[in-house]
Amino acid sequence: MVNMPERWEQESWEVLPPGGIIPEAGNSVRYETGSWRALRPVVDMEKCTHCMICWLFCPDSALLAEGGYFRGFALSHCKGCGICALECPPKCIRMVPEGSFAQEGA
Amino acid sequence: MAVAAVKARGSPRPAEGIAASLSGSLAVAEAMRQTNPDVVAAYPITPSTIMVEKFSEFVANGQVDTEFVAVESEHSAMSACIGAAAAGARAQTVTSSQGLAYMWEALYVASGTRLPIVLHCANRTLSAPINIHCDHSDTMGARDSGWVQLYAENTQEAYDNALMAVRIAEHPEVMLPVLHSQDGYTITHSVERVELLPDDVARQFVGEYRPRYPLLDLKAPVTVGPIVSPTYYFEMKRQAVEAMERAAEVIHNIGQEFGRMSGRYYGLSEEYRLEDAEVALVLLGATVGTARVVVDQLRSQGMRAGLLKVRSFRPFPGDEVVQALAGKAAVAVLDRSLAYGAAGNPLFQDVCSALYVRGMHVPLVNYVYGIGGREAMPNDLLQVFKELYRAADSGQAGPAVRYLALRE
Known part of the structure:
Protein backbone atom coordinates (compact mmCIF):
# COMPACT_ATOMS: atom_id res chain seq x y z
CA MET A 1 0.00 0.00 0.00
CA VAL A 2 1.35 3.37 -1.03
CA ASN A 3 0.64 6.38 1.14
CA MET A 4 -1.05 8.82 -1.18
CA PRO A 5 -1.29 12.50 -0.37
CA GLU A 6 -4.75 13.66 0.69
CA ARG A 7 -4.82 16.32 -2.03
CA TRP A 8 -3.19 14.98 -5.19
CA GLU A 9 -4.12 18.01 -7.21
CA GLN A 10 -1.50 20.05 -5.38
CA GLU A 11 1.30 17.59 -6.10
CA SER A 12 3.92 18.04 -8.84
CA TRP A 13 4.33 15.60 -11.73
CA GLU A 14 7.43 14.26 -10.01
CA VAL A 15 5.39 12.99 -7.05
CA LEU A 16 2.29 11.61 -8.79
CA PRO A 17 2.22 7.89 -9.62
CA PRO A 18 3.11 7.12 -13.26
CA GLY A 19 0.74 6.69 -16.17
CA GLY A 20 -2.47 7.51 -14.32
CA ILE A 21 -2.12 4.44 -12.12
CA ILE A 22 -4.01 4.68 -8.82
CA PRO A 23 -2.01 2.62 -6.32
CA GLU A 24 -4.56 3.01 -3.53
CA ALA A 25 -7.67 0.86 -3.34
CA GLY A 26 -11.04 2.48 -2.70
CA ASN A 27 -9.93 6.10 -2.83
CA SER A 28 -12.90 7.03 -5.00
CA VAL A 29 -14.67 7.54 -1.66
CA ARG A 30 -12.80 10.83 -1.57
CA TYR A 31 -14.13 11.87 -4.97
CA GLU A 32 -17.44 13.55 -4.23
CA THR A 33 -19.45 12.90 -7.36
CA GLY A 34 -22.52 14.32 -5.60
CA SER A 35 -21.37 17.79 -6.64
CA TRP A 36 -22.44 16.98 -10.22
CA ARG A 37 -26.07 16.37 -9.23
CA ALA A 38 -28.94 18.33 -10.84
CA LEU A 39 -31.78 16.14 -9.54
CA ARG A 40 -31.96 14.87 -5.97
CA PRO A 41 -33.70 11.61 -5.03
CA VAL A 42 -36.34 12.04 -2.34
CA VAL A 43 -38.00 9.00 -0.77
CA ASP A 44 -41.46 8.55 0.70
CA MET A 45 -40.63 6.15 3.54
CA GLU A 46 -44.30 5.32 4.08
CA LYS A 47 -44.38 3.60 0.67
CA CYS A 48 -40.89 2.00 0.87
CA THR A 49 -40.98 -1.80 1.19
CA HIS A 50 -37.22 -2.17 1.77
CA CYS A 51 -37.00 -4.45 -1.25
CA MET A 52 -33.48 -3.03 -1.83
CA ILE A 53 -33.89 -2.92 -5.61
CA CYS A 54 -32.58 0.68 -5.53
CA TRP A 55 -29.50 -0.45 -3.58
CA LEU A 56 -28.88 -3.16 -6.16
CA PHE A 57 -29.16 -0.84 -9.16
CA CYS A 58 -27.32 2.28 -7.89
CA PRO A 59 -24.15 2.62 -10.04
CA ASP A 60 -22.41 4.70 -7.35
CA SER A 61 -23.13 2.67 -4.23
CA ALA A 62 -24.84 5.81 -2.94
CA LEU A 63 -27.70 4.04 -1.14
CA LEU A 64 -27.36 3.49 2.55
CA ALA A 65 -28.47 0.16 3.98
CA GLU A 66 -28.39 -1.22 7.47
CA GLY A 67 -29.54 -4.65 8.65
CA GLY A 68 -31.45 -5.28 5.45
CA TYR A 69 -33.31 -1.95 5.62
CA PHE A 70 -33.10 1.07 3.34
CA ARG A 71 -31.75 4.07 5.28
CA GLY A 72 -31.52 6.87 2.70
CA PHE A 73 -29.03 8.34 0.20
CA ALA A 74 -25.33 9.20 0.47
CA LEU A 75 -25.77 12.59 -1.20
CA SER A 76 -22.03 13.27 -1.34
CA HIS A 77 -21.76 10.51 -3.97
CA CYS A 78 -25.25 10.44 -5.57
CA LYS A 79 -24.92 11.89 -9.10
CA GLY A 80 -28.69 12.16 -9.47
CA CYS A 81 -28.95 9.72 -12.36
CA GLY A 82 -32.45 8.62 -11.28
CA ILE A 83 -31.98 4.89 -11.85
CA CYS A 84 -33.26 4.21 -8.32
CA ALA A 85 -36.45 6.18 -9.03
CA LEU A 86 -36.97 4.36 -12.32
CA GLU A 87 -36.42 0.90 -10.85
CA CYS A 88 -38.28 1.36 -7.52
CA PRO A 89 -41.23 -1.12 -7.64
CA PRO A 90 -43.61 0.90 -5.37
CA LYS A 91 -42.47 4.18 -7.05
CA CYS A 92 -41.63 5.85 -3.75
CA ILE A 93 -38.56 7.79 -5.03
CA ARG A 94 -38.99 11.17 -6.78
CA MET A 95 -36.25 13.15 -8.50
CA VAL A 96 -36.49 16.78 -7.37
CA PRO A 97 -34.49 19.67 -8.97
CA GLU A 98 -31.60 20.76 -6.75
CA GLY A 99 -32.71 24.39 -7.18
CA SER A 100 -35.75 23.78 -5.03
CA PHE A 101 -33.47 22.97 -2.08
CA ALA A 102 -31.42 26.14 -2.56
CA GLN A 103 -33.15 28.05 0.24
CA GLU A 104 -32.36 25.26 2.66
CA GLY A 105 -28.72 25.86 1.84
CA ALA A 106 -28.34 22.16 1.06
CA MET B 1 21.02 -23.80 -38.17
CA GLY B 263 32.15 -7.59 -27.60
CA ARG B 264 29.59 -5.47 -29.46
CA TYR B 265 29.18 -2.02 -27.90
CA TYR B 266 26.26 0.29 -28.68
CA GLY B 267 25.44 3.93 -28.02
CA LEU B 268 22.62 6.22 -29.16
CA SER B 269 24.56 7.18 -32.26
CA GLU B 270 27.77 6.07 -33.92
CA GLU B 271 30.37 8.09 -35.79
CA TYR B 272 32.08 6.44 -38.73
CA ARG B 273 35.28 8.12 -39.99
CA LEU B 274 33.66 11.37 -38.98
CA GLU B 275 36.14 13.09 -36.72
CA ASP B 276 38.26 14.72 -39.43
CA ALA B 277 35.57 14.60 -42.14
CA GLU B 278 34.70 17.70 -44.18
CA VAL B 279 31.44 16.32 -45.51
CA ALA B 280 29.12 13.82 -43.88
CA LEU B 281 25.88 11.91 -44.05
CA VAL B 282 23.42 11.51 -41.17
CA LEU B 283 21.12 8.53 -41.53
CA LEU B 284 19.53 5.55 -39.80
CA GLY B 285 18.63 1.97 -40.66
CA ALA B 286 20.10 -0.48 -43.14
CA THR B 287 21.41 2.12 -45.60
CA VAL B 288 24.09 2.96 -43.03
CA GLY B 289 25.85 -0.21 -44.23
CA THR B 290 25.88 0.99 -47.85
CA ALA B 291 27.05 4.42 -46.73
CA ARG B 292 30.02 2.93 -44.87
CA VAL B 293 31.20 1.35 -48.13
CA VAL B 294 30.86 4.67 -49.95
CA VAL B 295 32.74 6.51 -47.20
CA ASP B 296 35.56 3.95 -47.43
CA GLN B 297 35.66 4.37 -51.20
CA LEU B 298 35.95 8.16 -50.92
CA ARG B 299 38.56 7.89 -48.18
CA SER B 300 40.67 5.62 -50.40
CA GLN B 301 40.59 8.44 -52.96
CA GLY B 302 41.83 10.88 -50.33
CA MET B 303 38.50 12.57 -49.67
CA ARG B 304 37.52 13.29 -46.08
CA ALA B 305 34.04 11.83 -45.96
CA GLY B 306 32.26 10.40 -42.92
CA LEU B 307 28.89 9.47 -41.54
CA LEU B 308 26.83 9.64 -38.40
CA LYS B 309 24.49 6.75 -37.73
CA VAL B 310 21.49 7.48 -35.52
CA ARG B 311 20.60 4.30 -33.64
CA SER B 312 18.18 5.80 -31.14
CA PHE B 313 15.75 8.09 -32.94
CA ARG B 314 13.63 8.47 -29.78
CA PRO B 315 15.11 9.70 -27.54
CA PHE B 316 17.00 11.76 -30.11
CA PRO B 317 20.66 12.22 -29.09
CA GLY B 318 20.76 15.96 -29.85
CA ASP B 319 23.98 16.71 -27.95
CA GLU B 320 25.86 13.85 -29.61
CA VAL B 321 24.63 14.87 -33.07
CA VAL B 322 25.65 18.49 -32.62
CA GLN B 323 29.05 17.57 -31.25
CA ALA B 324 29.62 15.15 -34.13
CA LEU B 325 28.63 17.62 -36.85
CA ALA B 326 30.26 20.78 -35.48
CA GLY B 327 32.55 22.41 -38.03
CA LYS B 328 31.61 20.22 -41.00
CA ALA B 329 31.66 22.01 -44.36
CA ALA B 330 28.40 20.41 -45.53
CA VAL B 331 26.13 17.67 -44.21
CA ALA B 332 23.34 15.66 -45.87
CA VAL B 333 20.57 14.22 -43.71
CA LEU B 334 19.00 11.20 -45.37
CA ASP B 335 15.33 10.50 -44.69
CA ARG B 336 13.49 7.36 -45.72
CA SER B 337 10.04 8.86 -45.09
CA LEU B 338 8.11 11.97 -46.00
CA ALA B 339 6.69 14.74 -43.82
CA TYR B 340 4.37 16.39 -46.34
CA GLY B 341 4.46 20.16 -46.29
CA ALA B 342 6.98 20.34 -43.46
CA ALA B 343 10.24 22.28 -43.56
CA GLY B 344 12.11 19.02 -44.11
CA ASN B 345 11.57 15.37 -43.29
CA PRO B 346 11.64 13.71 -39.83
CA LEU B 347 15.36 13.08 -39.25
CA PHE B 348 16.27 16.38 -40.91
CA GLN B 349 13.88 18.26 -38.62
CA ASP B 350 15.52 16.80 -35.54
CA VAL B 351 19.06 17.48 -36.74
CA CYS B 352 18.12 21.07 -37.67
CA SER B 353 16.43 21.71 -34.34
CA ALA B 354 19.27 20.14 -32.37
CA LEU B 355 21.77 22.46 -34.08
CA TYR B 356 19.63 25.59 -33.88
CA VAL B 357 18.74 25.38 -30.19
CA ARG B 358 22.45 25.01 -29.39
CA GLY B 359 23.28 28.09 -31.46
CA MET B 360 25.17 26.08 -34.07
CA HIS B 361 25.03 26.42 -37.82
CA VAL B 362 26.18 23.68 -40.19
CA PRO B 363 25.23 23.79 -43.89
CA LEU B 364 22.57 21.07 -44.15
CA VAL B 365 20.62 19.50 -46.97
CA ASN B 366 17.91 16.87 -46.78
CA TYR B 367 17.71 13.92 -49.17
CA VAL B 368 14.67 11.71 -49.33
CA TYR B 369 15.63 8.22 -50.49
CA GLY B 370 14.31 4.69 -50.68
CA ILE B 371 10.60 5.49 -50.66
CA GLY B 372 8.48 2.40 -51.29
CA GLY B 373 11.54 0.18 -51.61
CA ARG B 374 13.46 2.29 -54.15
CA GLU B 375 17.06 1.12 -53.82
CA ALA B 376 19.73 3.51 -52.58
CA MET B 377 22.82 2.20 -54.36
CA PRO B 378 26.43 3.21 -53.63
CA ASN B 379 26.43 5.43 -56.73
CA ASP B 380 23.41 7.32 -55.41
CA LEU B 381 25.21 8.04 -52.15
CA LEU B 382 28.36 9.01 -54.09
CA GLN B 383 26.19 11.53 -55.90
CA VAL B 384 25.14 12.99 -52.54
CA PHE B 385 28.77 13.38 -51.47
CA LYS B 386 29.59 15.04 -54.81
CA GLU B 387 26.78 17.53 -54.28
CA LEU B 388 27.99 18.17 -50.73
CA TYR B 389 31.48 19.00 -52.02
CA ARG B 390 29.96 21.28 -54.65
CA ALA B 391 27.92 23.04 -51.96
CA ALA B 392 30.94 23.35 -49.67
CA ASP B 393 33.13 24.77 -52.47
CA SER B 394 30.55 27.21 -53.80
CA GLY B 395 29.03 28.20 -50.46
CA GLN B 396 25.65 27.63 -52.12
CA ALA B 397 23.66 24.84 -50.44
CA GLY B 398 20.89 24.87 -53.07
CA PRO B 399 17.42 23.45 -52.39
CA ALA B 400 16.99 22.16 -48.84
CA VAL B 401 15.03 19.05 -49.76
CA ARG B 402 16.04 16.76 -52.64
CA TYR B 403 14.95 13.35 -53.86
CA LEU B 404 17.52 10.64 -54.46
CA ALA B 405 17.26 8.14 -57.33
CA LEU B 406 13.93 9.64 -58.41
CA ARG B 407 13.16 10.00 -62.12
CA GLU B 408 13.04 13.77 -62.67
Missing part, protein backbone atom coordinates in the same frame (compact mmCIF):
# COMPACT_ATOMS: atom_id res chain seq x y z
CA ALA B 2 24.72 -24.07 -38.95
CA VAL B 3 26.42 -23.59 -35.62
CA ALA B 4 30.09 -23.14 -34.81
CA ALA B 5 31.43 -21.76 -31.57
CA VAL B 6 33.68 -18.77 -32.09
CA LYS B 7 35.41 -16.44 -29.70
CA ALA B 8 33.78 -13.03 -29.57
CA ARG B 9 36.09 -10.02 -29.68
CA GLY B 10 36.40 -7.38 -26.99
CA SER B 11 37.17 -7.35 -23.32
CA PRO B 12 36.93 -8.39 -20.56
CA ARG B 13 36.35 -11.92 -21.80
CA PRO B 14 32.98 -11.74 -23.53
CA ALA B 15 30.75 -14.77 -23.78
CA GLU B 16 31.41 -17.36 -26.46
CA GLY B 17 29.27 -16.38 -29.43
CA ILE B 18 27.45 -18.85 -31.64
CA ALA B 19 27.97 -18.06 -35.31
CA ALA B 20 25.01 -18.67 -37.59
CA SER B 21 23.69 -17.72 -41.00
CA LEU B 22 20.30 -16.17 -40.42
CA SER B 23 17.94 -13.62 -41.89
CA GLY B 24 17.06 -10.72 -39.61
CA SER B 25 13.62 -12.22 -38.98
CA LEU B 26 15.03 -15.52 -37.80
CA ALA B 27 17.67 -13.80 -35.68
CA VAL B 28 14.99 -11.70 -33.95
CA ALA B 29 12.87 -14.83 -33.47
CA GLU B 30 15.89 -16.41 -31.75
CA ALA B 31 16.16 -13.37 -29.46
CA MET B 32 12.45 -13.70 -28.68
CA ARG B 33 12.93 -17.40 -27.91
CA GLN B 34 15.79 -16.57 -25.55
CA THR B 35 13.75 -13.76 -23.95
CA ASN B 36 10.83 -16.17 -23.45
CA PRO B 37 8.16 -13.45 -23.04
CA ASP B 38 5.07 -14.26 -20.97
CA VAL B 39 2.76 -13.14 -23.77
CA VAL B 40 3.16 -12.59 -27.50
CA ALA B 41 0.08 -11.36 -29.36
CA ALA B 42 0.47 -10.78 -33.08
CA TYR B 43 -1.23 -10.75 -36.44
CA PRO B 44 0.87 -11.56 -39.51
CA ILE B 45 1.76 -8.88 -42.06
CA THR B 46 4.50 -8.80 -44.67
CA PRO B 47 7.46 -8.39 -44.17
CA SER B 48 7.23 -9.03 -40.41
CA THR B 49 5.43 -12.38 -40.75
CA ILE B 50 8.49 -14.64 -40.65
CA MET B 51 9.51 -13.33 -37.23
CA VAL B 52 6.24 -14.30 -35.64
CA GLU B 53 5.81 -17.43 -37.74
CA LYS B 54 9.16 -18.74 -36.49
CA PHE B 55 8.35 -17.70 -32.94
CA SER B 56 5.00 -19.50 -33.05
CA GLU B 57 6.95 -22.65 -34.00
CA PHE B 58 8.96 -22.25 -30.80
CA VAL B 59 5.67 -21.99 -28.91
CA ALA B 60 4.24 -25.06 -30.67
CA ASN B 61 7.42 -27.04 -29.97
CA GLY B 62 7.35 -26.13 -26.29
CA GLN B 63 10.70 -24.32 -26.53
CA VAL B 64 9.20 -21.29 -24.74
CA ASP B 65 6.54 -20.87 -22.05
CA THR B 66 4.92 -17.97 -23.88
CA GLU B 67 1.16 -17.61 -24.12
CA PHE B 68 0.76 -16.95 -27.85
CA VAL B 69 -2.41 -15.03 -28.66
CA ALA B 70 -3.39 -15.37 -32.31
CA VAL B 71 -5.50 -12.23 -32.47
CA GLU B 72 -7.75 -11.11 -35.33
CA SER B 73 -6.01 -7.78 -36.01
CA GLU B 74 -3.07 -5.60 -35.06
CA HIS B 75 -5.35 -3.37 -33.02
CA SER B 76 -6.18 -6.44 -30.95
CA ALA B 77 -2.53 -7.48 -30.86
CA MET B 78 -1.50 -4.23 -29.23
CA SER B 79 -4.57 -4.26 -26.97
CA ALA B 80 -3.76 -7.80 -25.81
CA CYS B 81 -0.17 -6.74 -25.11
CA ILE B 82 -1.46 -3.77 -23.12
CA GLY B 83 -3.72 -6.00 -21.02
CA ALA B 84 -0.95 -8.52 -20.47
CA ALA B 85 1.62 -5.86 -19.57
CA ALA B 86 -0.81 -4.17 -17.18
CA ALA B 87 -1.29 -7.54 -15.48
CA GLY B 88 2.47 -7.66 -14.96
CA ALA B 89 3.52 -9.83 -17.90
CA ARG B 90 6.46 -9.32 -20.25
CA ALA B 91 4.65 -8.78 -23.55
CA GLN B 92 5.87 -8.48 -27.13
CA THR B 93 4.42 -8.13 -30.61
CA VAL B 94 5.58 -7.98 -34.19
CA THR B 95 4.24 -5.93 -37.10
CA SER B 96 4.82 -3.79 -40.19
CA SER B 97 3.27 -0.93 -42.11
CA GLN B 98 -0.56 -0.98 -42.07
CA GLY B 99 -0.37 -3.20 -39.02
CA LEU B 100 1.49 -0.53 -37.07
CA ALA B 101 -0.90 2.10 -38.43
CA TYR B 102 -3.82 0.00 -37.22
CA MET B 103 -2.22 -0.12 -33.74
CA TRP B 104 -1.90 3.63 -33.66
CA GLU B 105 -4.41 4.63 -30.97
CA ALA B 106 -3.33 1.72 -28.78
CA LEU B 107 0.35 2.74 -29.11
CA TYR B 108 -0.52 5.83 -27.08
CA VAL B 109 -2.32 3.73 -24.48
CA ALA B 110 0.81 1.58 -24.06
CA SER B 111 3.16 4.53 -23.55
CA GLY B 112 0.63 6.61 -21.60
CA THR B 113 0.08 3.74 -19.17
CA ARG B 114 3.88 3.26 -19.02
CA LEU B 115 3.82 -0.38 -20.10
CA PRO B 116 7.20 -1.76 -21.22
CA ILE B 117 5.99 -3.64 -24.31
CA VAL B 118 8.51 -4.46 -27.05
CA LEU B 119 7.37 -4.26 -30.68
CA HIS B 120 9.61 -5.73 -33.37
CA CYS B 121 8.81 -3.82 -36.54
CA ALA B 122 9.87 -4.79 -40.05
CA ASN B 123 9.73 -1.39 -41.75
CA ARG B 124 7.44 -1.18 -44.76
CA THR B 125 5.85 1.78 -46.46
CA LEU B 126 2.18 2.73 -46.07
CA SER B 127 -0.65 2.45 -48.60
CA ALA B 128 -1.75 3.94 -50.97
CA PRO B 129 -0.64 2.99 -53.57
CA ILE B 130 -0.22 -0.39 -51.95
CA ASN B 131 3.41 -1.49 -51.74
CA ILE B 132 5.02 -4.07 -49.49
CA HIS B 133 8.58 -2.72 -49.65
CA CYS B 134 10.65 -0.80 -47.18
CA ASP B 135 10.69 2.77 -46.10
CA HIS B 136 10.31 4.30 -42.64
CA SER B 137 6.85 5.84 -43.10
CA ASP B 138 5.29 3.36 -40.67
CA THR B 139 7.56 3.96 -37.68
CA MET B 140 8.01 7.68 -38.37
CA GLY B 141 4.21 7.88 -38.24
CA ALA B 142 4.52 6.62 -34.66
CA ARG B 143 7.26 9.13 -33.94
CA ASP B 144 5.35 11.10 -31.31
CA SER B 145 3.51 8.19 -29.71
CA GLY B 146 5.80 8.06 -26.68
CA TRP B 147 7.67 4.90 -27.74
CA VAL B 148 11.43 4.59 -27.64
CA GLN B 149 12.59 3.99 -31.23
CA LEU B 150 15.72 2.04 -32.12
CA TYR B 151 16.77 1.46 -35.76
CA ALA B 152 19.00 -1.51 -36.58
CA GLU B 153 21.66 -1.38 -39.28
CA ASN B 154 21.96 -5.12 -39.98
CA THR B 155 20.95 -8.57 -38.82
CA GLN B 156 23.45 -8.62 -35.97
CA GLU B 157 22.16 -5.35 -34.58
CA ALA B 158 18.55 -6.46 -35.05
CA TYR B 159 19.28 -9.49 -32.85
CA ASP B 160 21.21 -7.42 -30.31
CA ASN B 161 18.56 -4.68 -30.21
CA ALA B 162 15.81 -7.26 -29.70
CA LEU B 163 17.49 -8.28 -26.43
CA MET B 164 18.48 -4.78 -25.32
CA ALA B 165 14.97 -3.43 -26.05
CA VAL B 166 13.56 -5.55 -23.24
CA ARG B 167 16.01 -4.15 -20.71
CA ILE B 168 15.49 -0.57 -21.88
CA ALA B 169 11.69 -0.80 -21.75
CA GLU B 170 11.59 -2.43 -18.32
CA HIS B 171 14.21 -0.20 -16.70
CA PRO B 172 12.55 1.41 -13.64
CA GLU B 173 13.73 4.85 -14.80
CA VAL B 174 12.11 4.35 -18.22
CA MET B 175 9.00 2.12 -18.17
CA LEU B 176 8.14 2.99 -21.77
CA PRO B 177 7.43 0.69 -24.70
CA VAL B 178 10.18 0.17 -27.27
CA LEU B 179 9.74 0.05 -31.02
CA HIS B 180 12.55 -2.00 -32.51
CA SER B 181 12.83 -1.18 -36.23
CA GLN B 182 14.53 -3.15 -38.96
CA ASP B 183 14.39 -2.28 -42.66
CA GLY B 184 11.95 -4.69 -44.27
CA TYR B 185 13.60 -7.23 -46.61
CA THR B 186 17.04 -5.60 -46.45
CA ILE B 187 17.41 -6.80 -42.87
CA THR B 188 14.43 -9.08 -42.32
CA HIS B 189 14.93 -11.28 -45.38
CA SER B 190 18.66 -11.08 -46.15
CA VAL B 191 20.78 -13.87 -44.73
CA GLU B 192 23.89 -12.63 -42.97
CA ARG B 193 26.45 -14.03 -40.61
CA VAL B 194 25.26 -13.35 -37.10
CA GLU B 195 26.67 -14.16 -33.72
CA LEU B 196 24.08 -15.32 -31.22
CA LEU B 197 24.58 -15.38 -27.48
CA PRO B 198 24.34 -18.75 -25.74
CA ASP B 199 20.84 -19.17 -24.30
CA ASP B 200 21.92 -18.92 -20.67
CA VAL B 201 23.93 -15.75 -21.32
CA ALA B 202 21.05 -14.11 -23.19
CA ARG B 203 18.57 -15.09 -20.48
CA GLN B 204 20.82 -13.77 -17.77
CA PHE B 205 21.24 -10.50 -19.66
CA VAL B 206 17.50 -10.01 -20.19
CA GLY B 207 16.80 -11.04 -16.60
CA GLU B 208 13.51 -11.24 -14.83
CA TYR B 209 10.83 -8.56 -15.10
CA ARG B 210 9.58 -7.18 -11.82
CA PRO B 211 6.61 -4.95 -12.58
CA ARG B 212 6.01 -2.09 -10.17
CA TYR B 213 2.21 -2.00 -10.33
CA PRO B 214 0.98 -5.40 -11.57
CA LEU B 215 -2.78 -5.51 -11.84
CA LEU B 216 -2.85 -9.12 -10.63
CA ASP B 217 -1.12 -8.41 -7.31
CA LEU B 218 -4.12 -8.82 -5.02
CA LYS B 219 -2.14 -7.67 -1.99
CA ALA B 220 -1.49 -4.27 -3.57
CA PRO B 221 -4.59 -3.49 -5.62
CA VAL B 222 -4.24 -0.75 -8.24
CA THR B 223 -6.44 0.90 -10.82
CA VAL B 224 -4.92 0.94 -14.33
CA GLY B 225 -6.20 3.20 -17.08
CA PRO B 226 -8.65 5.42 -15.19
CA ILE B 227 -10.07 8.56 -16.74
CA VAL B 228 -7.64 11.37 -15.93
CA SER B 229 -9.00 14.90 -15.74
CA PRO B 230 -7.24 18.08 -16.91
CA THR B 231 -6.06 18.42 -13.30
CA TYR B 232 -3.63 15.52 -13.80
CA TYR B 233 -3.30 14.70 -17.53
CA PHE B 234 -0.57 17.26 -18.27
CA GLU B 235 1.47 16.01 -15.29
CA MET B 236 1.19 12.40 -16.55
CA LYS B 237 2.53 13.45 -19.97
CA ARG B 238 5.36 15.42 -18.38
CA GLN B 239 6.38 12.24 -16.55
CA ALA B 240 6.57 10.37 -19.87
CA VAL B 241 8.72 13.14 -21.36
CA GLU B 242 11.08 12.79 -18.41
CA ALA B 243 11.15 8.99 -18.79
CA MET B 244 12.04 9.38 -22.48
CA GLU B 245 14.87 11.75 -21.57
CA ARG B 246 16.14 9.34 -18.92
CA ALA B 247 16.01 6.56 -21.52
CA ALA B 248 19.02 8.15 -23.25
CA GLU B 249 21.36 7.28 -20.40
CA VAL B 250 19.75 3.87 -19.97
CA ILE B 251 20.19 3.02 -23.68
CA HIS B 252 23.82 4.05 -23.44
CA ASN B 253 24.52 2.07 -20.26
CA ILE B 254 22.75 -1.06 -21.48
CA GLY B 255 24.62 -0.79 -24.80
CA GLN B 256 27.91 -0.73 -22.86
CA GLU B 257 26.87 -3.61 -20.61
CA PHE B 258 25.92 -5.57 -23.72
CA GLY B 259 29.32 -4.75 -25.19
CA ARG B 260 31.21 -6.04 -22.16
CA MET B 261 29.28 -9.29 -22.52
CA SER B 262 29.33 -9.76 -26.30
